[in-house]
Amino acid sequence: MGGICDIGIANSYYVGVMRSGSGGADQKKWGDAIDVILPTFQGGGTHANISGAAIARHAPNRAAAQRFLEYLVSPEAQKIYAEVNYETPVTAGATIHPLIHALGALKVDATPLADIARLRATASKLVDKVGFDQ
Amino acid sequence: VTSPWLVGAALVAGLVLAPIAALVRTAAAGSPDLWQHLIAYVLPAAARDTLILLGGVGALSAALGTSLAWVVTAYEFPGRRTLAWALLLPLAVPTYIVAYAYLDLLHPVGIVQTTLRALMGIDNPRDFRLPDVRSMTGCVLLLGFVLYPYVYLATRGLFLMQSASLIDAARTLGTSRRAVFLRVALPLARPAVAVGVSLTLMETLNDIGAAEFLGVRTLAVAIYTTWATRADLPGAAQIALLLLSIVMLLVFVERYARRQRSYANDAQNPRPLRPERLRAVPALAALTLCAVPIVIGFVIPAAYLLDAAVRRIDAFGLSPAILAEARNTIVVASLGTVATMAAAVIVAYAVRLQRRRWSAALTGIASLGYAIPGIVLAIGLLPVVTSIHMALLTSGAAIVLAYIVRFLAIVAGGVEAGFSRVPLSVDDAARTLGDSPARRLWRIHLPLTRPAITTAALLVFVDCMKELPATLLLRPVGFETLATHLYGEAVRGTYEDAAIAALLIVAAGVLPVMLLARAGESAG
Numbered sequence: 201m202g203g204i205c206d207i208g209i210a211n212s213y214y215v216g217v218m219r220s221g222s223g224g225a226d227q228k229k230w231g232d233a234i235d236v237i238l239p240t241f242q243g244g245g246t247h248a249n250i251s252g253a254a255i256a257r258h259a260p261n262r263a264a265a266q267r268f269l270e271y272l273v274s275p276e277a278q279k280i281y282a283e284v285n286y287e288t289p290v291t292a293g294a295t296i297h298p299l300i301h302a303l304g305a306l307k308v309d310a311t312p313l314a315d316i317a318r319l320r321a322t323a324s325k326l327v328d329k330v331g332f333d334q
Numbered sequence: 335v336t337s338p339w340l341v342g343a344a345l346v347a348g349l350v351l352a353p354i355a356a357l358v359r360t361a362a363a364g365s366p367d368l369w370q371h372l373i374a375y376v377l378p379a380a381a382r383d384t385l386i387l388l389g390g391v392g393a394l395s396a397a398l399g400t401s402l403a404w405v406v407t408a409y410e411f412p413g414r415r416t417l418a419w420a421l422l423l424p425l426a427v428p429t430y431i432v433a434y435a436y437l438d439l440l441h442p443v444g445i446v447q448t449t450l451r452a453l454m455g456i457d458n459p460r461d462f463r464l465p466d467v468r469s470m471t472g473c474v475l476l477l478g479f480v481l482y483p484y485v486y487l488a489t490r491g492l493f494l495m496q497s498a499s500l501i502d503a504a505r506t507l508g509t510s511r512r513a514v515f516l517r518v519a520l521p522l523a524r525p526a527v528a529v530g531v532s533l534t535l536m537e538t539l540n541d542i543g544a545a546e547f548l549g550v551r552t553l554a555v556a557i558y559t560t561w562a563t564r565a566d567l568p569g570a571a572q573i574a575l576l577l578l579s580i581v582m583l584l585v586f587v588e589r590y591a592r593r594q595r596s597y598a599n600d601a602q603n604p605r606p607l608r609p610e611r612l613r614a615v616p617a618l619a620a621l622t623l624c625a626v627p628i629v630i631g632f633v634i635p636a637a638y639l640l641d642a643a644v645r646r647i648d649a650f651g652l653s654p655a656i657l658a659e660a661r662n663t664i665v666v667a668s669l670g671t672v673a674t675m676a677a678a679v680i681v682a683y684a685v686r687l688q689r690r691r692w693s694a695a696l697t698g699i700a701s702l703g704y705a706i707p708g709i710v711l712a713i714g715l716l717p718v719v720t721s722i723h724m725a726l727l728t729s730g731a732a733i734v735l736a737y738i739v740r741f742l743a744i745v746a747g748g749v750e751a752g753f754s755r756v757p758l759s760v761d762d763a764a765r766t767l768g769d770s771p772a773r774r775l776w777r778i779h780l781p782l783t784r785p786a787i788t789t790a791a792l793l794v795f796v797d798c799m800k801e802l803p804a805t806l807l808l809r810p811v812g813f814e815t816l817a818t819h820l821y822g823e824a825v826r827g828t829y830e831d832a833a834i835a836a837l838l839i840v841a842a843g844v845l846p847v848m849l850l851a852r853a854g855e856s857a858g
Contacts, residue, residue, distance in 0.1 A: 204442050204459050226443070324564045328375040 203233065211249065212236070212306075216286025216299045236303045245309035251287065339771060343684035346677045347699040350739050353706070353714025357571050357578070360717055364568030372569060377576070380556040384580070386470060387477070387545070387552060388535050394478030395534045398627055399485025400527055404515050405624060407493040410609040411617035417624040419851030422487065424480040424631025426843030428800045430543025430817075431836045432480045433473070434824050435635035437547055438642075440467045473548040479631040481537050485530030487850070492526035493519065498607040511610070528591030532584050539581060540707040542803045547824055553577040554709050558803065561713060574710040585705050636840055642833035656819075656834050663815040663838075666730060666805070667798035670737030674794050675787065677738050678745035682753050683775055686761075697746060704743035708803035711736055715808065728810050736804040741797050745790040752783030793846050800839055 217223055218231025238246045253272060255265045271277055278289040282297045288306055289296065326332075406418045427435075440446050442459045456462045466472070496519070504518045505511075520527075545552045553573055561570040612620055681700045703711070715736055719726040726732050756779055764774045780787070802817045809818060816835040823832035 321564060321566070325371055325375075328371070331379075 203230070208234075212238070212288070212300060212303060213286035215303065216297060219299050220286070238304055238306060240307075241309050243310050245307040248288070248306070248308045250290070250313065251281075337684070337687060337771070339680060339684035339687055342680040343696045343700075346681050346738075346742070347696050349677075349735065350699055350703045350742070352718045353711055353739065354578070355714075356717045357574055357710070357714040360568055360571035360713070361575050364572055368566070368569050369572060372572065376556055376560075377553075377573070380551050380553045380573070381576070383470065383545075383550050384539070384552045384554075384577075387473060387550060388538055388580075390470070390474030391477045391481060391538045392531050392535055394474060395482040395485050396527055396531050398478065398482035399487075399530055399534075400489045400520065400523065402482070402624060402627065403486050403490035403493055404519060405620050407490060407607060408511075408515070408519075408609055409616075409620055410611040411620045413621055413624075414609075417621070417628070418490075419847075420628050420632075421624060422483045422847045422850055423628055423844070425483045425850075426840050426847050427480050427632060427635050428543075428802070428817075428839065428843070429477055429480060429537065429541040430547070430802055430821065430824070431639075431840060432476050432631070432635050433544035433547045434820065434832070434836060435638045436467055436472075436476055437824075439634070439638055440464065468547070468549040470550055473545060473550045476548070477538055477541070477544060479627055481534040482627060482631075484533040484537070485527060488526040488530035488533075489523050492523045494606060496522060496607065501607060525591050529588060532588035532591075535584055536581065536705060536707075539577065539584075540709075540803065542709055542806075543821055543824065553580075554707055554803070557709050557713060558807070561807065567713070567716065570713050574713045577707060578710055581705050581707065581710075636837075639833050639837040639840060643837040646831070646833055652834070655814075656816075659814045659816050659819050659835060660838060662813060663799055663817070666733050666737075666815060667795050669734045670741070670798040671791050671795045673734050674738045674741050674745055674798075675749075675791055678742055678749045678790075679775070679780070679787075681742075681746060682749045683771075683779065685750070686753055686758075686779075687771055697750060701743035701746050703739035704741070706740065708736070708740060708801060708805075709807065711739055712804040712807035715739070715804075719808075727808065730810050730813060732808040733805055736808055737794075737798050737801065740801070740804065741794045744793050744797065745787075748786045748790040749783060752786035753779055756782050789849060792849060796842050796846050799842050 215231055215234070215236055218227040221228040241247065253269055255262060255269070259265050273291055275291070275294060278291050278294040281287045282289050282295060282300070286297050286300055288300060402421055406414055406421070424432075438444055442463060447459070447462075447464055450464075451457070451459065451462055454462065467476075500522070501514055501518055504514050509517065539552075539554060541552075542554045542558050546555045546558070553576060557570045557573045557577065560566050560573060677700070681696055685694055685697055706714075715732060716727075719732045719735065726735070760778060761774060764778060769777065799815075800817060802821060805815055806818050806821060809815070814822070816839055820832040820835045820839070823835075
């Protein structure tokens with residue numbers, strides 16, 4: 201940011217926020233100045249975070265919760281996600297925000313999220329080991 | 335006969351001891367290979383950083399606190415009276431807020447460096463950079479400049495009480511004014527310096543926000559990340575025990591230093607030190623010396639927060655979220671204050687009713703909690719409350735329990751001192767008139783100790799408002815206070831969004847400083 205770093209790692213929607221200018225003129229200038237690369241992992245794709253939702257086992261309003269989840273994956277809600285948050289919609293065929301679309305086609309890494317979650321503890325030990333935060 | 339008061343006091347003592355016991359139990363449940371991992375990769379760096387930080391902050395606050403206390407006590411110069419209390423103002427800025435303010439101010443694209451570059455005609459931030467504030471040096475400096483008032487307060491109190499005759503004697507023996515400070519006043523003030531420094535160090539150990547934002551991986555930060563990002567309670571408990579043993583060592587050193595306090599006290603002739611009037615240049619130097627820590631520790635961060643908050647309100651107005659957070663903060667801080675006051679009154683009154691030596695041990699136990707860093711307390715309290723009932727966590731009651739444990743010591747001393755001023759014969763007289771213990775407390779002791787209790791309540795309220803680590807860990811899902819909101823924004827790097835919250839916390843923090851200042855004025 202501000203021309204200080206050679207390489208930075210960030211979520212793609214921050215690029216959307218910065219380039220949209222909603223964070224101010226400085227942010228737009230910095231956002232426009234960077235080259236975005238969607239890195240390719242060994243498996244041939246990019247790691248993608250998900251905004252997940254689930255119903256708690258003892259939830260009192262199951263039916264309503266399920267309807268809400270169904271709404272979240274409806275074209276209408278997916279459009280809101282893309283427009284307001286600059287996130288990539290999960291449903292096929294939903295419109296991607298032009299600023300995000302311009303970053304190139306996103307190929308999601310094929311590793312199942314359940315595997316990633318299972319390896320979380322090991323990964324965090326690795327973070328300690330290599331001193332990633334230092 | 336066991337009085338209900340004694341049972342209450344025992345419960346309070348139990349509440350303080352339970353988290354420590356739970357910590358030991360949880361730590362023992364950890365797998366040995368985890369301990370190996372911690373020893374190999376986490377603890378050496380965390381312990382080293384913690385010790386360097388303690389050494390640095392301790393040395394800086396001791397140097398600042400004692401020299402400032404001496405300057406405002408031994409010399410007379412314009413502005414001295416105002417500076418003497420204004421030097422306490424940095425206490426109003428919690429460690430995580432001073433870090434947060436300076437991170438934004440000193441960021442490569444922040445106001446300071448941008449202005450410097452503009453003055454020098456440099457366009458690219460890569461061509462000119464100040465040293466990064468995100469470093470151990472930055473952390474030591476920032477914590478030192480907001481925590482020195484603990485040393486200043488303790489040492490100034492001692493300098494004021496100290497009889498001038500020893501200093502006059504040294505002067506007649508030909509000691510220069512400067513040598514008097516180093517060879518007479520300072521050695522005499524050593525116990526007060528030790529007390530002040532140990533308070534500073536306890537605050538340093540309690541901090542998680544500043545160290546984390548500034549990239550210093552202390553034990554407290556390691557505890558938080560081990561729990562929050564790895565959900566590993568045994569691991570967090572193991573590191574917490576290590577931190578707790580450092581704290582216990584500090585408490586021991588502080589008690590030891592305080593025991594030596596009685597030497598060289600000329601009680602017969604308490605003629606106070608008369609400040610020496612300084613001429614123009616030395617007076618200006620003294621004024622500058624006293625003004626610098628106030629500017630760094632209070633004026634700059636407060637001005638930054640005010641400016642950022644005003645811009646924010648201009649652009650977006652007061653968001654409903656911040657109003658909800660302010661309300662949450664006031665609610666939990668009020669509940670925390672009332673509960674802490676009640677616990678302190680119960681303990682002090684039970685001890686008074688009992689009139690036995692051993693019951694005083696309850697007061698000692700109840701006061702232990704202040705030394706337990708918030709994050710350690712939270713990790714210890716978590717298994718305790720969840721094993722009693724999950725609702726303690728989901729309702730936010732766990733936060734209130736944590737506040738009681740942590741802040742009881744602040745009130746206990748005041749309430750006890752207040753009660754001790756009421757002669758026991760008054761209790762006995764009321765008793766012969768048929769008043770029950772509860773009625774006596776309500777009709778006699780509480781009204782007579784009201785000033786002490788009101789002061790203590792204000793101190794506790796502000797401490798609850800500022801409290802970060804325990805609130806962060808024990809709050810219900812989705813429950814935000816001003817402090818936790820600020821922490822969240824700072825972790826995301828969106829500093830300016832939390833300026834209003836930070837400003838409100840600092841504004842509240844100024845209240846007890848004014849109270850302390852008034853108490854100091856009446857002392858001399």
